[in-house]
Amino acid sequence: xxxxxxxxYLVLVLLFLYLPIAVLIVQSFNAGISRAxxxxxxxxxxxxxxxxxxxxxxxxxxLTIALLASIISTILGTLAAIGIHAMKKRPQAAMMTLTNxxxxxxDIVTGISLMLLFIFTQVDRGYFTMLIAHITFDTPxxxxxxxxxxxxxxxxxxxxxxDLGATPGYALWHVILPAVRPGVVTGALLAxxxxxxxxxxxxxxxSPLVQNLSTLIYSEAxxxxxxxxNSLSALMFVTLLVLLLAVxxxxxxxxxxx
Amino acid sequence: MMGMNMPQWGVxxxxxxxxxxxxxxxxxxxxxxxxxxxxxxxxxxLWMIVFTVIPLFxxxxxxxxxxxxxxxxxxxxxxxxxxxxxxxQLSGMGFDPAAMGMGARGTVNVDTLVYSLWMAFLCTIxxxxxxxxxxxxxxxxxxxxxxxxxxxxxxxxxMNFLLRTIAWMSLLEDNGLINTLLQQFGFKKxxxxxxxxAVLLGMVYNYLPFMVFPIYNALSRQDKKLSEAAMDLxxxxxxxxxxxxxxxxxxxxxxxxxxxxxxxxxxxxxxxVLGGGNTEMFGDLIERTFLTADNWNVGSALSLIMMxxxxxxxxxxxxVDPEGEGGSLL
Amino acid sequence: xxxxxxxxxVLLMAVSLVPMAAAEGVVNVFNWEDYISEDALKMFxxxxxxxxxxxxxxxxxxxxxxxxxxxGAFDVVFPSDYTVERMIAEDLLxxxxxxxxxxxxxxxxxxxxxxxDPQNQYSVPYMWGTxxxxxxxxxxxGSIDSWSVLFGEEYKGEVFMLDSIRDTMGLALKYLxxxxxxxxxxxxxxxxxxxxxxxxxxxxxAYQVDETKDKMIAGEAILGVVWSGDAQYAINLNxxxxxxxxxxxxxxxxDAMVIPKTAxxxxxxxxxxxxxxxxxIAQMNCEYIEYSSPNTAAIELMGEEYTNNPNLNPPQEVIxxxxxxxxxxxxxxxYNTLWAQVKNAK
Numbered sequence: 001x002x003x004x005x006x007x008x009y010l011v012l013v014l015l016f017l018y019l020p021i022a023v024l025i026v027q028s029f030n031a032g033i034s035r036a037x038x039x040x041x042x043x044x045x046x047x048x049x050x051x052x053x054x055x056x057x058x059x060x061x062x063l064t065i066a067l068l069a070s071i072i073s074t075i076l077g078t079l080a081a082i083g084i085h086a087m088k089k090r091p092q093a094a095m096m097t098l099t100n101x102x103x104x105x106x107d108i109v110t111g112i113s114l115m116l117l118f119i120f121t122q123v124d125r126g127y128f129t130m131l132i133a134h135i136t137f138d139t140p141x142x143x144x145x146x147x148x149x150x151x152x153x154x155x156x157x158x159x160x161x162x163d164l165g166a167t168p169g170y171a172l173w174h175v176i177l178p179a180v181r182p183g184v185v186t187g188a189l190l191a192x193x194x195x196x197x198x199x200x201x202x203x204x205x206x207s208p209l210v211q212n213l214s215t216l217i218y219s220e221a222x223x224x225x226x227x228x229x230n231s232l233s234a235l236m237f238v239t240l241l242v243l244l245l246a247v248x249x250x251x252x253x254x255x256x257x258x
Numbered sequence: 259m260m261g262m263n264m265p266q267w268g269v270x271x272x273x274x275x276x277x278x279x280x281x282x283x284x285x286x287x288x289x290x291x292x293x294x295x296x297x298x299x300x301x302x303x304l305w306m307i308v309f310t311v312i313p314l315f316x317x318x319x320x321x322x323x324x325x326x327x328x329x330x331x332x333x334x335x336x337x338x339x340x341x342x343x344x345x346x347q348l349s350g351m352g353f354d355p356a357a358m359g360m361g362a363r364g365t366v367n368v369d370t371l372v373y374s375l376w377m378a379f380l381c382t383i384x385x386x387x388x389x390x391x392x393x394x395x396x397x398x399x400x401x402x403x404x405x406x407x408x409x410x411x412x413x414x415x416x417m418n419f420l421l422r423t424i425a426w427m428s429l430l431e432d433n434g435l436i437n438t439l440l441q442q443f444g445f446k447k448x449x450x451x452x453x454x455x456a457v458l459l460g461m462v463y464n465y466l467p468f469m470v471f472p473i474y475n476a477l478s479r480q481d482k483k484l485s486e487a488a489m490d491l492x493x494x495x496x497x498x499x500x501x502x503x504x505x506x507x508x509x510x511x512x513x514x515x516x517x518x519x520x521x522x523x524x525x526x527x528x529x530x531v532l533g534g535g536n537t538e539m540f541g542d543l544i545e546r547t548f549l550t551a552d553n554w555n556v557g558s559a560l561s562l563i564m565m566x567x568x569x570x571x572x573x574x575x576x577x578v579d580p581e582g583e584g585g586s587l588l
Numbered sequence: 589x590x591x592x593x594x595x596x597x598v599l600l601m602a603v604s605l606v607p608m609a610a611a612e613g614v615v616n617v618f619n620w621e622d623y624i625s626e627d628a629l630k631m632f633x634x635x636x637x638x639x640x641x642x643x644x645x646x647x648x649x650x651x652x653x654x655x656x657x658x659x660g661a662f663d664v665v666f667p668s669d670y671t672v673e674r675m676i677a678e679d680l681l682x683x684x685x686x687x688x689x690x691x692x693x694x695x696x697x698x699x700x701x702x703x704x705d706p707q708n709q710y711s712v713p714y715m716w717g718t719x720x721x722x723x724x725x726x727x728x729x730g731s732i733d734s735w736s737v738l739f740g741e742e743y744k745g746e747v748f749m750l751d752s753i754r755d756t757m758g759l760a761l762k763y764l765x766x767x768x769x770x771x772x773x774x775x776x777x778x779x780x781x782x783x784x785x786x787x788x789x790x791x792x793x794a795y796q797v798d799e800t801k802d803k804m805i806a807g808e809a810i811l812g813v814v815w816s817g818d819a820q821y822a823i824n825l826n827x828x829x830x831x832x833x834x835x836x837x838x839x840x841x842x843d844a845m846v847i848p849k850t851a852x853x854x855x856x857x858x859x860x861x862x863x864x865x866x867x868x869i870a871q872m873n874c875e876y877i878e879y880s881s882p883n884t885a886a887i888e889l890m891g892e893e894y895t896n897n898p899n900l901n902p903p904q905e906v907i908x909x910x911x912x913x914x915x916x917x918x919x920x921x922x923y924n925t926l927w928a929q930v931k932n933a934k
Contacts, residue, residue: 006395010407013392017414017466020425023435024417027428076302083299095299098306101314104572106524108541109561112548113313116558119657120316121271136309139302158295168295199420200526200541207658208618208643217420219621219644221531221799233421240416244409344925347918348773358774363784363929370932432808449745452794534794535751536787538931546931550649550753551924552656 021237028230045231052228054216059232061127062196062212069134070191076135077142077191078184082176084143085150099140110137111204118205126210133205134195141194142187149183150176275308320558333559340366343556367543367560374540375567377454378522381461382469385518386511388462389469393510394503396470397477408474411467423460423531430456430532452534460528468517476510477503512575520568540564615856616641618651618662620843621798623715624864625876632863638856646797647752655680659850663857669842670754672711673704673915681710682847688858691865694885699842703912711844712861713882715874717816718840718902718910719755720833722800722823727810735763735834737811739782744791748803748812751795753927754913755839756783759813762836762911769914773922780926784933795931804829815841817879820899824878831899837909842882874900 028046032039049055084095102110114133118125153176161171177184199214206215217229324330336342341364345355355361392411396404414422429435430450437447450456480503488498526541538546544564547557621644629640643662645651648671655662655675667675675681686692692712705711723732729742738747738759750756758768760779770776786792793809801818803809805826814822819831845861847854863869867885874881874890880900881887887894887901895901916923 006398006401010392010395013388013466014407014410016463017411020422020429020463021414021417023429024421024425027425076305080299080302083296083302086295087299091296095303098303098310102306102310104520104568105310105314106520106541106564106568108524108526108544109317109565110310112544112557112561113317114309115548115657116316116320116554117309117313122659124661125658132309136305139305143302172298193416197415197419199418207661208645208654209616209641209661214418214420217418217424218527219646221420221424229421233417237413237417241413244413340928341925344922347922353773355773358777359781360773360777363933366928366932369934373934431803431806433806530796535796535931536792536794537934543928546928549653550647551921551928552649552653553921553924 024230025234025237027227028234030227033227045227046235048226049228049231049235054211055213055228055232058211058213058216061130061210062214065127065131065134065212066192066195068131069138069195070188073135073138073191074142074184074188077139077187078146078177078180080139081143081146081150081180081183082172085147099143102137103140103144107137107198107200108204111201114201115204125205125207127206130202130206130210130212133201134198137198137201138191138195141190142184145187145190146180146183149180153179275304278304317558317561320554321562324555333555334563336556337367337559337563339364340368370538370543371540371563371567373537374523374525377458377461377525377539378519380458381465381522382515382519384458384462385466385469386515389466389514390473390511393470393473393477397474397480399482404478408471411470415467419464420527422464423528426456426460426463427451427531430459451532452536454533454537456532457525457529457537457539460532461522461525464528465518465522468521469514472513472517473507473510476507480506508578512578516572516575519571523568524564613637613856614639614641615853615860616643616661616663616851617860618643618645618654618664619666620644621646623666623843623877625873627876628864628869628872631869632860636856636859636863638859640860649753655848660852662848663851663853664860665846665848666714666843667846668913669702669704669844670913670915672844672846674917675846675848676705676710677915677917680849682849682851682854683709684712684847684861685858688855689862689865691862691867694865694867694870694883696882696884699882702842703914704842705844711846712865713842713844714864715817715877715879716840716842716882717879718833718906719750719759719813719815719838720819720831722804722812722814722819722829722831724804724807724810724828725830726828732811732830732832733835735759735836738813739763739786739791741789741791743810744789745793746810747786747791747793748800748809749786749792749795750800750813751797753923755813756795756930757923757927758839758913759834762838763834765836768839768911769916771916771919776919776922776926780929783930787930787933815879816899816902817877820878820897823899833902833906833910835909837911839913840907840910841913 029041029043030038031042031044080095080099084092084099087095105113111133114129114136115125118129123129157175157179158171161175162168166174197214199218202212203215203218206212211219213232220226220229321333322329322331324332332342341355341361345361348355348360395401396407398404427434431437432447432449432451434450436450441447484506485498485502488502489495493501523539524541524544525539526545529535529537529539529542540560544557544560547553547560551557615638617640619642623644624642629642632638633640645654648668651665651667652671652674655665672681684692689712695713699713699716701708702711702713721732721735721737727746728737737743738749754768757776757779760782761768761770761775764775764778764782766772766775766779796803798818800812800814801822804812804814804822807826807828814831816831816833819829823829823831845864847857847861851857864873865883867883867889870881870883870886871889874883874886874894878900880902881890881894898906
């Protein structure tokens with residue numbers, strides 16, 4: 001009985017989470033433009049999606065920024081985590097504060113403060129500034145994913161490698177990195193996801209010319225979202241779902257193999 | 259501001275900074291034996307100083323200066339009395355604002371802040387009430403589906419949050435799906451949108467996963483032997499939960515609360531879409547002050563106040579969970 | 589490590605250079621949401637070989653902030669009358685060389701040397717229209733001919749207002765018998781009180797801008813304050829809707845094309861303005877967005893379908909009751925403060 005109740009409860013919560021998404025996906029196949037009326041099944045919005053340069057451009061911006069930002073912030077963050085880990089207590093605390101500032105800052109303040117910086121230094125806001133902003137909010141997350149793995153690692157193996165004649169670069173690449181790899185991967189994925197979904201910070205750090213999907217949707221939302229947006233998000237949703245399942249499948253297989 | 263006559267100097271400054279940064283990056287990796295590893299964090303420190311610390315100082319600079327760049331506390335005074343600037347301007351023009359009844363309703367900013375805090379509080383409570391049992395049930399070791407279900411909680415977050423919110427609109431509208439269904443079964447239409455309740459729903463919807471994850475993490479990491487031992491020692495289920503399971507999940511709860519409360523105070527966009535623009539939250543207020551009213555000084559003051567509040571609440575929460583780092587992140 | 593680094597550097601440079609290029613064959617256009625025919629843009633690109641970077645804004649106020657802060661990002665902007673006046677006063681606009689814009693000659697007589705640009709130096713009118721009430725004829729009682737329907741109990745919870753400071757304050761002022769450009773604080777306070785009471789009485793369903801037309805088509809509310817072109821668009825898609833300019837008078841506005849001082853492609857901007865003023869293109873835009881055209885040659889091309897439609901071509905006596913917005917300059921912060929009171933009233 002309690003078992004049934006527990007499952008029923010979980011199903012209810014998940015239903016709540018998936019209801020709007022289901023609506024969105026169903027709407028993307030609606031032949032008509034109305035949000036509420038079903039006018040027959042069609043791929044019309046999918047066709048329009050691929051012929052809309054605005055959306056394709058925004059998709060390009062979103063994906064490249066997420067990719068670049070996650071790569072750069074992973075490198076930056078992993079190195080920083082290794083450095084922070086090796087620090088003495090005082091500077092380490094200072095660095096952790098520096099890392100915690102952007103994480104505790106509300107998105108809107110991060111966005112606005114960066115906007116002020118770019119305006120003050122007269123840098124045209126656009127792709128480049130949006131990328132910088134994304135790297136800035138991604139990196140702390142990478143650090144916080146890598147640090148725990150560093151703490152789990154044997155702290156003398158790096159010194160041992162150096163004593164055996166390895167250069168710091170070699171020791172970094174062949175000793176530290178393999179040990180912290182899971183943390184790095186988590187951090188990179190986290191950075192990618194955050195970057196993909198960010199709206200507020202992008203909104204303040206880009207110009208109306210360079211739009212990512214979020215800012216595009218924001219401006220479209222004001223005049224009524226076109227169903228093409230629904231079809232795009234349905235596609236992205238399915239892609240991510242498949243990717244996630246594939247990763248999960250692989251890792252569970254790897255675990256079984258152990 | 260110097261350099262006005264030399265447009266784009268910032269671009270060069272940043273390019274130079276990037277160059278220095280890359281040289282440091284390479285040198286910190288490639289230096290020979292004896293170089294301390296802490297050098298690896300230099301590029302990051304530089305990055306954070308340029309793109310986090312300096313921007314914050316800029317916000318503070320604007321908050322404490324007026325349009326002419328002189329030091330002032332006016333912007334904060336304007337937070338308490340949102341009519342202050344207007345009244346001074348009118349007096350300067352020779353009007354008597356008080357006699358015209360223009361001093362009334364000066365608490366716009368304070369009211370908005372209180373409303374935002376209240377909404378964020380409600381949102382956090384609801385997320386906790388809904389999320390804790392969900393996390394608890396999923397973390398149950400006997401429940402084989404748990405690890406899969408928690409992934410199902412992540413997936414919706416991969417969909418654009420604006421679109422998810424707009425999807426709710428098509429459900430809640432007067433002629434939306436829910437009302438259309440209700441009518442077909444002969445019920446009366448309900449007013450589901452354009453009010454605070456709809457905004458709250460949108461917030462809970464968006465932030466619920468942030469509550470579930472950390473709690474799930476904390477619960478699933480618990481050693482099952484602990485609760486078994488408690489049972490063996492004669493504690494009943496309720497007691498075991500209250501004395502063992504719940505206290506051990508506290509770090510998760512703290513980080514869940516932090517991760518829900520913080521973004522919900524500064525929510526913007528949701529009130530506009532689901533609340534029909536009838537209410538404003540602090541995020542909307544900051545955005546409007548910057549981008550519509552074009553008042554950067556007051557806008558910066560509002561941002562600073564926001565930040566201070568957040569920092570204060572985080573410090574308070576840390577008191578509950580002194581382990582630091584707020585349990586776990588995602 | 590090195591490989592990854594160099595790879596990402598190359599990538600970074602490749603992508604960051606593309607959007608930063610201010611190449612010759614480009615014109616950066618900043619216009620209202622949904623306010624141009626996509627085909628016209630395509631034709632411009634095909635005929636001139638100039639690439640159009642098209643960007644959109646929602647209100648004059650938001651646009652001004654962007655133009656002030658993103659220097660050089662825009663070559664052609666489409667502000668409304670009072671904003672043109674403001675931009676001239678702030679020295680943000682570049683005079684247009686009318687030798688390069690021969691099609692500007694088609695501009696209707698009454699819009700040559702308009703009050704907001706008296707010397708006719710900086711702007712070419714693009715569209716004009718009115719503000720009025722879009723209503724669902726099946727659900728209203730009697731005729732809608734006064735702003736009073738927005739403030740009475742009859743349509744409680746069924747009214748969409750504009751989330752735009754000048755428009756909404758303006759209609760309240762007009763209803764109370766004041767000028768839309770008043771500098772009388774007591775009048776502004778009275779208008780604010782009226783709008784707050786309207787909100788507290790639960791008459792307003794939502795404050796929004798571009799969403800209104802689609803929601804009115806879907807029947808989400810009975811009354812909606814809209815611009816005339818949005819009204820015509822909605823009426824075309826839902827025959828139960830009708831549009832009225834209230835008898836107390838309303839706002840008549842002009843959106844014009846201007847070139848910011850910081851524009852990087854001034855010649856292309858003039859080409860663009862000239863192209864949009866060409867009669868066949870003006871007709872194309874007018875038929876697509878359904879606002880009133882200031883272009884006499886385009887009106888001739890459109891014929892009776894245009895001239896007989898009172899929404900597009902309002903009779904002179906309606907226009908006579910209406911006012912242009914003027915730049916209120918130093919009163920703008922006061923408007924902003926009062927508007928914040930309305931938006932936050934509970």
